[in-house]
Amino acid sequence: MPPNSTQRLRFPDYFFLSPWVITLILFWLFPIVASLFLSFTDYRLLSGSYSFVGFDNFAQLFRDAAFTKAISNTFIFTIGTLPFTTCFAILLATFLNGRLPFKTFFQSVYFFPSMVSLVVVALIFTSLYARGGYIQLLCGLVGAPYPQEGFLFSTATALAAVMAMDIWMATGYYMLLFLAALQSIPNELYEAARLDGASAWRQFRVITLPHLKPMLLFIVVLNSIKSFQIFVEVFVMTKGGPLNSTNTMVYFVYEEGLQKFNIGYGAAAANILFAVIALVSWLELKLIKDKTA
Amino acid sequence: MTTVALKSYGKVAVAIVIALIMLLPFVYLLLGALASTFSLTGTIDLASYRLTFANFATLFARAELYLPLANSVAVAVIVTLGNLFFCTLCGYVLARRKFPGKGFLMVTVILVLMVPVHVVIIPLYLMTNWLGIFDTYLALILPFLVSPLGIFLMRQYISAIPPDMEDSARLEGASELTIIWRIVIPLCKPALAVLAVQTFMVNWNSFIYPFILTSSESMRTLPVALALLQGYQNIDVPQLFAASVISVLPTTLLFAAYSKKITEGIIAGALKG
Numbered sequence: 125m126p127p128n129s130t131q132r133l134r135f136p137d138y139f140f141l142s143p144w145v146i147t148l149i150l151f152w153l154f155p156i157v158a159s160l161f162l163s164f165t166d167y168r169l170l171s172g173s174y175s176f177v178g179f180d181n182f183a184q185l186f187r188d189a190a191f192t193k194a195i196s197n198t199f200i201f202t203i204g205t206l207p208f209t210t211c212f213a214i215l216l217a218t219f220l221n222g223r224l225p226f227k228t229f230f231q232s233v234y235f236f237p238s239m240v241s242l243v244v245v246a247l248i249f250t251s252l253y254a255r256g257g258y259i260q261l262l263c264g265l266v267g268a269p270y271p272q273e274g275f276l277f278s279t280a281t282a283l284a285a286v287m288a289m290d291i292w293m294a295t296g297y298y299m300l301l302f303l304a305a306l307q308s309i310p311n312e313l314y315e316a317a318r319l320d321g322a323s324a325w326r327q328f329r330v331i332t333l334p335h336l337k338p339m340l341l342f343i344v345v346l347n348s349i350k351s352f353q354i355f356v357e358v359f360v361m362t363k364g365g366p367l368n369s370t371n372t373m374v375y376f377v378y379e380e381g382l383q384k385f386n387i388g389y390g391a392a393a394a395n396i397l398f399a400v401i402a403l404v405s406w407l408e409l410k411l412i413k414d415k416t417a
Numbered sequence: 418m419t420t421v422a423l424k425s426y427g428k429v430a431v432a433i434v435i436a437l438i439m440l441l442p443f444v445y446l447l448l449g450a451l452a453s454t455f456s457l458t459g460t461i462d463l464a465s466y467r468l469t470f471a472n473f474a475t476l477f478a479r480a481e482l483y484l485p486l487a488n489s490v491a492v493a494v495i496v497t498l499g500n501l502f503f504c505t506l507c508g509y510v511l512a513r514r515k516f517p518g519k520g521f522l523m524v525t526v527i528l529v530l531m532v533p534v535h536v537v538i539i540p541l542y543l544m545t546n547w548l549g550i551f552d553t554y555l556a557l558i559l560p561f562l563v564s565p566l567g568i569f570l571m572r573q574y575i576s577a578i579p580p581d582m583e584d585s586a587r588l589e590g591a592s593e594l595t596i597i598w599r600i601v602i603p604l605c606k607p608a609l610a611v612l613a614v615q616t617f618m619v620n621w622n623s624f625i626y627p628f629i630l631t632s633s634e635s636m637r638t639l640p641v642a643l644a645l646l647q648g649y650q651n652i653d654v655p656q657l658f659a660a661s662v663i664s665v666l667p668t669t670l671l672f673a674a675y676s677k678k679i680t681e682g683i684i685a686g687a688l689k690g
Contacts, residue, residue: 130580133516136593140506141522143563151560152529155540162540169543216435224428232676233436236443239668239679241622243640244661247647248442251449251459251654258445258460296439297683304684353533356624360644374535381539382629391539398536 163392169385181392191393193368194376195400197283201372202351205287205294210343212295217302218332231303238297246360249289250276253361276362279369286357286370294350298343305339306332341412345405352401373397443665450658459654472659482660484635485642489664492557492627492638493620499562500616501609507563508571509601513580523572526565538629545630556630557638561620567612570685574608575601614675615682618668639664 163181167174185191220231237245252258255274263270271278275285309331317327355374358364364371364379377397381390449455453467476482511523541560545551550559583596591599602609627638637645643660672679 130513130584130587131515133510133514134593137510137514137516140510143503144507144522144526144568147560147563148525148529150544151541152525152532152537155537155544156532158540158543159536219428219431222428223425224432225425226429226432228676230432230436232672233439235676235680236669236672237439239618239672240443240665241624241640241643241668243622243624243644244446244664245442247643247657247661248446250647252442252445254459256456256460261460292438300680300683349531349533353535355535356644360647374533377535378538378629382542387539387543394536394539398533401533 159391159394162388163395165388167388169387174388177388181389182396184389185393185396190368190371191376194371194373197369197371198352198354198373198397200283201287201290201354202348204284205290205351206344206347208291209294209298209347210340212291213298213302213343214336214340216295216299217306218328220299220303221306231300235296235300237293242293242356243360245289245293246357249285250361253285277366279366282362282366282370286354286361290351290354290357294347298347301343302336302339305336309335337412341409344412345408348404348408349401352397352404373400446658446661446665449655450662452655455653455655472655473663476656476659476663479656481634481646482639482642482656485637485639486660486663488554488557488637489621489639492554493617495558496561496620497613497616499558500564500567501613503563504567504571504612505602505605505609506597507568508573509575509597511568511572512575513583526568529565534625538625541626542629552631552633552636554636557627557636560626560630564616567616570608570612570682571605573685574605578604610675611678611682611685614671614678618671618679621664621667 164176164178165174166177166180216234220227220234224230253275254260255272255277257274259275260270271281275281313331314327317331322330353374354372355378358370358372358375359378362370364375373393374397377390377394379390380386380393445461448461448466450472451468451470452461453469453471454462454465456462511519542551545556550556578601582600586596586600622640623638624640624644628641628644631637631641639660643657643664646660647657
């Protein structure tokens with residue numbers, strides 16, 4: 125069948141496509157290729173000249189204590205936030221999916237923190253976590269121990285404090301995605317289960333969870349990709365400190381590449397992170413798919 | 418009957434408690450921004466609390482926050498308009514035409530969304546330097562005028578519209594631009610609204626790109642200014658909070674007015690993955 129008149133490529137179409145093609149080449153493809161290229165050089169912005177150093181940057185990175193610390197922090201951050209965020213999000217979504225007055229209002233309120241600029245949220249929590257701030261007062265009220273110098277100034281609590289804020293902020297976003305998945309489950313399934321006398325927990329396990337699987341898979345991957353890229357929180361709240369206890373991979377890339385201008389070294393760190401993200405996403409996809417199959 | 422009512426009250430109580438957890442930090446922000454005094458430890462003394470707009474007044478008198486506000490508005494508005502225009506044109510071609518390389522172009526739209534930011538920050542910084550646009554408005558605007566998510570959204574929406582009207586207009590000799598302007602755009606209004614709200618919000622809140630692509634104080638956007646001014650001695654917490662309230666205000670108002678469009682956009686954006 126010959127293409128109809130709509131499908132034929134016309135002259136102005138090239139102009140219509142060109143903004144994306146130009147953006148793609150200039151601001152996406154070129155940077156990705158450049159990043160790969162730079163990571164094998166000793167390019168430093170201040171000297172301007174560069175030579176190829178093979179895998180030296182990579183070898184040096186793994187001897188760099190700050191980098192290994194940044195990797196482990198990033199993993200702790202991801203593993204320590206993702207399960208909580210996901211569970212809270214599923215719970216909130218199931219809660220909102222039931223009968224509840226003012227449902228849309230509550231949904232909007234829960235979702236609200238993820239709409240706000242991350243910088244602003246980080247500023248609010250910097251004050252809340254400060255010495256003598258509200259979180260310390262709260263801890264004092266319930267008798268929980270807390271660091272006198274403020275949560276963000278203690279190596280024991282700084283990372284956990286950033287993680288707690290992140291869970292609080294992100295839950296509403298994933299709740300919304302789960303809610304969309306829940307609403308696509310036909311109601312008849314639940315009615316039939318109730319007729320059979322299935323308990324609420326059983327309904328959740330037999331009907332809800334299996335239907336949520338694709339969304340769950342997607343959210344685990346999306347959330348870990350986002351978590352591996354944590355930067356703004358660290359920049360605003362701790363600058364990687366105290367004693368590198370909140371230094372993360374993207375913060376490391378930023379500090380090496382754009383503060384000390386060790387472009388080649390920073391690019392190498394960025395590429396390792398890229399590889400880690402790709403590998404983790406692939407593993408997650410494989411693991412969850414195998415389990416479902 | 419009573420147990421059902423009790424259960425429903427219980428649920429509402431739980432819902433309210435969670436709502437408080439989500440909202441209290443923002444109540445703190447607002448009260449802090451409107452406070453006449455603020456303790457050094459970051460708590461608000463409710464006994465001596467007096468509502469005042471003085472912090473906002475000082476804020477607007479200071480260039481280091483006034484200018485970023487203007488920058489943020491300008492950049493977010495221009496980028497949003499650019500996305501409405503370019504994503505529609507590009508989405509239209511991808512939805513309607515068949516041409517070699519189309520599949521590749523479609524794949525790039527999805528793949529680019531998965532590239533982590535940090536892989537491109539260093540080269541993007543170098544790139545803007547080479548192009549001579551580092552630390553200018555062009556650096557804040559050019560890379561974002563057309564977005565993969567916007568293209569994807571518009572392509573999906575236009576694909577679902579039957580092309581009959583366009584075909585008959587073409588038979589009557591209408592030009593491609595006339596067809597887009599008179600037929601496609603009016604039909605796409607719901608998708609364009611989603612795209613506009615989404616793009617504005619993302620760019621209004623954007624931190625990392627404006628942060629690495631500019632260096633001078635006069636080029637900062639509001640989130641960048643907030644992040645960099647924090648901790649400096651000449652700015653106090655209430656003023657920082659007042660500036661934060663201004664930064665949160667447009668998103669809050671947009672959210673209140675278009676919460677449905679926003680959630681739709683987010684779900685559409687997430688589900689394409």
